Amino acid sequence: MTGGPAAGGRTPGGAPAGLTQGSRTRGGIGESTLRPDGTLKVTGEFAYASDLWHEDMLWGHTLRSPHAHARIRSVDVAEALATPGVYAVLTHDDLPAATRYGLELQDTPVLADGVVRHHGEPVALVAADHPETARRAAAKIRVAYEELPVVTDEASATAPGAPVLHPGRTDGHAAHVPHPNIVHRQPVRRGDVAAAKARAAAVVTGEYEVGMQDQAFLGPESGLAVPAEDGGVDLYIATQWLHADLRQIAPVLGLPEDKVRMTLSGVGGAFGGREDLSMQAHACLLALRTGRPVKMVYNRFESFFGHVHRHPARLRYEHGADRDGRLLYVTARIVLDGGAYASSSPAVVGNAASLSVGPYECPNVDVEALALYTNNPPCGAMRGFGAVQACFAYEAQMDRLAAELGLDPVEFRRRNAMSQGSVMPTGQVVDSPAPVAELLRRVKAMPMPPERQWETAGGGPDLRALPGGVANTTHGEGVVRGVGYAVGIKNVGFSEGFDDYSTARVRLEYAGGEAVATVHTAMAEVGQGGVTVHAQIARTELGVSRVTIHPADTRVGSAGSTSASRQTYVTGGAVRHACATVRERVLALGRTKFGTYHPAWATAELLLEDGKVVTDGGEVLAALADVLEGGEPVEAEAEWRHRPTEPFDLRTGQGTGHVQYSFAAHRAVVEVDTELGLVKVVELACAQDVGKALNPLSVTGQIQGGSTQGLGLAVMEEIAVDPVTGKVRNPSFTDYLIPTILDTPAMPVDVLELADPHAPYGLRGVGEAPTLSSTPAVVAAIRQATGLALRRVPVRPEHLTGG
Template structure:
């Protein structure tokens, strides 16, 4: 395999594990997250939310709240100055409830006060009279005759082809002849699967500071995943042109998809413009659970058919995603679930249907893995079952059907870059297994910390059984289905303090992934400078697209690379003009920038950058696009819908206390192809972090929604559990680098793929340990004990 970066060398350039430029600020406590911001005369905003999942608002009385000392403003739907709805794909989400609340926790009113507790107490004095309405909570209730319609007057792009008004979007993918293939199948396996609602649970709560400006506009300092998408949605709501709405990225405490939709952005701006004072809104954890969308819970029915020799003949499946009360990114999640429903396998006959519902459950949208996670859990469970039916080793069965470069997806798209699915499985399988009974110590007393149940002292090894499970997944990289997915970068090169310095300015949301590290590495590589300044992300530069879909290193990284190349060309022109007449190599040789110098490809130094630039600076701002995609056909799902595919495989080793149903994940090994690891340390961190979120989904993470009332039962870290360091095992990572020649440096988006196969690998290991047909995640103790 060709390394597209061969010959590239720069200290601190791509391929090195350079350290984060924001690391020192982050470890010293000085890094300013949105919730850390402060402004003189600042007010605190608070959001009153609906206690019901579906109700008509009969009246709202804010009199007492307004009278409270310290309160500066109270706003309801009636006070909105301009557009009253917003949305990522469909403008169906009320800024403040418009006579009806459609989910538990929907924003109803806003308060601004001089102390957060004053705002909270004033909000409690707002009298809202509700008349409760019946709720729809699943496919049956949402599509029953006479079911209440969430959005009866919807006129969005999907309304026309949707089979029911409570179905946001439906995407079939049809290929080959499933009925004919079924006749030929020696083995048919049918399974029903279910996934609970996972939360992103980023640690930095939603927060931001809106500052009214003298020009009548507003400056918003915000933690988000996409500044320009926020601005596009906020400006119409506050009734200002976009150039009067300036946004600057604050420190962001994680995202994982949960910051794609607006949370408090419009609310803070509305209160700031209303009061003429800076307004800060910070959610607490309770409110955060209501303040962002979650991963779609799913019900999936799969049927796989195979021949006796282990060849997959067909896959038929139906994936029902619960989108909750508002659309968010449900249509795109449906597109992913449908197009990736079969997994990284060659299957000629496919009949897929994926859809998302409108219900009165909490709205669901983007979370790491985005529709591919739900499918992967089900198809990998099926692969194990088919292998068992055939009496084949589950890894061998997968490898036998694994796709490779050149394979055709069920959408008809040809996978035109490396797809080392079988090799990734081989690699995780080849890793040494962790020793058995690691809790045993020389002293005789077991180390409880290594046992299921941990320090709860529930077992000393009795009833503990080990299991091993494998899974592999496929994720698309970048925005799909014809979306114009571009990024902008501005790069400047100048002499500062006698040294050439590059400045990179993008609007990329650094949410922890390390994009800022990589941008500096790209600039060093392309411009041959040691010093790179990364400017704060804001809307003074063009859009960088979203920090989503594993796309930022690819797309904004691509834009930074392209802008650097343009700067380099201009610098070389300057050099040719200045020094060309004195040395023919300026005209004849291939020229590079290295170590602050212009050099020929033969290594001859022609000039110092400092002398080429003198007092001049070179600056270029460019947009960069990946190859275009196209929408999926609404009837057949055919189309080149995706930019790039990424693959990861996991092997999970678990120990289960079969008496109590407690699971300890002992090791979670991962192999992933990343095309080119621009920063191996960051890449490893992404893979380990993503794997751990998949582990959480497998054994503990679920927002529990009461099926009778559609109310959230566990909006806290007391009751919504995410893995601690004791729950998380060693995660050995094997990184494969097979270049994708269509991508900058051959890289492949990294962030999401490890979140896919982690969950099914852990569950496969639990099945192997217990012999139980576990069909639902998260796996709870009662699923394993039958109690």
């Protein structure tokens, strides 16, 4: 990077040379310490990946397919190459090495390889000296397409004679699916469903549908690739998983991994949408071809095509219970639309199948979950990861079954709630707290918001509190209130035998008259607050006040993905372990330097008690400074793994597939104008067990953020795909609606802390569980207000008015 840091004194890592937390403040585990990047972000000073700059950089642009399924007959780049200011145009034929990549299956072309399989698939790349020049040149590329039949749903994907989208599959998943257009299939079978059906006093059957949701992160995909003198490349990128990107990119470039150096740049949200590659390989290819740095930044339109989305789903459930309100059996068939390429669909299927019954005890289960290849946009990871779709369906079923039995819906759930020691449908024993009944009790006991809260002292309505808001469509007439409940279960961490680990490097040194710690991991800070928690861990374990978080890059071992609610658990565990090693080495230095009875050494020994600092810190700081002064820094690198999991059996679904479970319960209060089909979510209360709140303020923020995303799925968010052509109809925030502050209700949160004995500090992943139960709670409340079945989300005005 010539000229030192990026423009404005910022580094490609997104902050001034690392983030320093506090000065002589305690700020350890259990405290609501403020985020070190918070002020920079709210004042607009934080450098996101789209702010990266290099003095002689070029701009990259992607030409995308206008068709969902077509054969490429020819590509003519001559006119584009002749455009003044254009330095390179690349197509599939120009790729130097591997031509495909993928998180689980290498089925995704770097550039279309003679066939395009979804609307917006990358076909060619352009590098030019100005972004508008690159766009104009891309428009001059002449591509001759022959349109092919489009596969958009299960019927068209598996019909006799259906086009096979990935012929000749040889991956391990292919042997276990009944049709080549099925990416993966996972059954879960336990007990004797047939016998249970004969005993059931109440049975309900329902078919449900979940629309395609976008992660809708605020910062579009962006990055800067800089060619290096050694023939390699340095990539500054907004991503969720640096090392997974590296593993996929290096073969495409034909380079060893040590010549592809990656540094995390400022990330403006992720929610699963940055787990797959977008423009990482493209920027590097253009940089290596031109010998110039290349920056790529998607606009919002491109971003809708540049990342995967939440799988839309069709689900059919049947629940049976006895006269006492005990579940006897559940059968389900869950069909997820994976779109054109696999992404993480096999793992999403595993989650949907294994969590398909919800947080309830049920002795007899017969479930089938599968994901399809279609010509719809590719789908993969999104917050909740397969459990969201299942939760919407099974919670609707629980409400219907409670009504059939004449039971209160919360009481019915509590009668069937799992607890520690319960057995999952996969045969796995839940061996940590599972306070499902208590969470339901707590959320139901929360005070209700006042009726007719839109009325003001002056007599006129506050439009902001009414359905339709400031559109002034209703003044309270025809508005009906409804209340709904839901509870969900989500796994934490990677599952099914994945080697889920993280690496951390911690250094302790003498600087400025005191001991200072530096924490270096490859964890992607995407807004979840990991940089805050890692500093808290270092303060707790080492007794220091000043902690610097080194920018994340691939010069340290993998931290895995910032997903699956795993980073505090796994990377936090690695930071803690590395700190413990540093602590032991410092104490050994103290023995050598001072001897056992020296006062400084005696004070430093306090660090050993219970593996953490047990004083107010001042004496420990002085002792550490005495030990470290005049010496070399003390450093340790550690890997940390949670206990192992195992793959689910592909015939029965049995297996210890998950490492930990998290639980959240919601109560939604809504008001509906039944004549106009308008909904106002008045309150969305949540009770959640977090094991241990390492940073209570951050925990509350995660719960409220996840709840808001679930609210969006309930009443507004959906990518509309034409069922005939497979084309996306609404790739913009004008037509794809997400909740704003005016749509976000009051969100009281009740945090329960029941420690998981297997986890660092007893913590439990937080961010995903509230995304599950918020959606069905909101829809349950709308059902109560309207009396309508509402078996599809998002709920639209026409669903409420019969239009």
